[in-house]
Amino acid sequence: MKILVVGAGAIGGYFGGRLLEKGEGVTFLVRERRKQELESTGLNIDSVNGNCRLTPQLITKNSEPHPYDVVLLSTKSYQLADAIEDMRPFVGEDTMVLPLLNGIAHVDQLIEAFGETSVIGGLCFVETTLDENGTIVQSSPVNQLVYGERSGEETDRIRQLKRAFDGTKAEFMLSHKINQEMWHKYLFITTMSGITTLFEKPIGPIRKLASGQRTIAVLLEELETVMEADGAPIEKGISKKLLERINGLGEEMKSSMQRDAEKSKPIEAEHLQGFLLAKARESGVAVPVLETVFTKLKLYEQAVKK
Structure with missing residues (x-):
């Protein structure tokens, strides 16, 4: 080919x-x-x-x-x-x-x-x-x-x-089942990129803290709820499976968004977190952790543009 x-x-x-x-x-x-x-x-x-x-x-x-x-x-x-x-x-x-x-x-x-x-x-x-x-x-x-x-x-x-x-x-x-797998990857990467960039740390130190573990779990649940409300073809309870996957990652694993932020490069906040935040507002789904993550990312973007 x-x-x-x-x-x-x-x-x-x-x-x-x-x-x-x-x-x-x-x-x-x-x-x-x-x-x-x-x-x-x-x-x-x-x-x-x-x-x-x-x-x-x-x-x-x-x-x-x-x-x-x-x-x-x-x-x-x-x-x-x-x-x-x-x-x-x-x-x-x-x-x-x-x-x-x-x-x-x-x-x-x-x-x-x-x-x-x-x-x-x-x-x-x-x-x-x-x-x-x-x-x-x-x-x-x-x-x-x-x-x-x-x-x-x-x-x-x-x-x-x-x-x-x-x-x-x-x-x-x-x-x-590529459509479903794309949505599952979307849920996974939006959580990983948001959490690691929010806290400016690899996933290991974040998840070791009880508060960090809970923040990851709640963000996954928020995103799953938004996707379900939007009719996405996701598996029921996928957030729990993805939490297990995140907890199985290497201690020093960073998201590509975090690596880009460390280099003061552009990030995909609107494409990842922003898209789902807009869907949450359309559906009336409360997403306080996603709101927090998105605020952090937009503040970063404003600082880089200066």
Whole structure:
């Protein structure tokens, strides 16, 4: 398959790199600066799951337009509008658009841009970052990408995609319940990002405190209630399962939002916490912990803009 990865950052570079390492036909759509960097250094991955040094195929938004079989999209939400325009010349009638963004709101934006049938479901679990040399550093065993038709069907195109994804050093998993899994990931990441960024600590020290443990549990319950009120396809009692998962994370685990905040970079407050806060207001659901988290995040954003 002809696979286009939008961006060669921490997530797209990692999963795209694993596919390229396997021998798949991967091209990276990048900005001119990143293109020059990668032409000089190559695409380098330092990972507990195996290091690799790759020579990637690169294009920019000004390259000759032609459609790809699948476009893998892993930008931040605040980069999505620009990414849609950059990738538009490379999306054809039969192209699958596979987004790995956190949250849910981006799905409607992509459907509006490329059509209902073009957009499939996706999410990922991976702890990865770019170092000062542009190397992708992946530091934990978890490196999972989950994908599937939003209808739940196992179509011919999804089977073809599975053949391309199988056999890499990352875990590419086909799901027949991708909508539900995306909402579950949304609940998980909105809690993790909100809690760790609120308290400016890794998850370990927070959850060791009885008050911290309770704050995590209440936020999960608030978000589950909001999602249920909105008709989201979540599993009943999912907040309790996710609390167990959070309590099983490594002591030093940080969210990507917290890492971005530590570097005074933009964060996805509106896309993650803000979207659900708006849904809570529409439904009349009380969410005091979510309100507290969102206030902290907006104050951070105001301070960074000064």
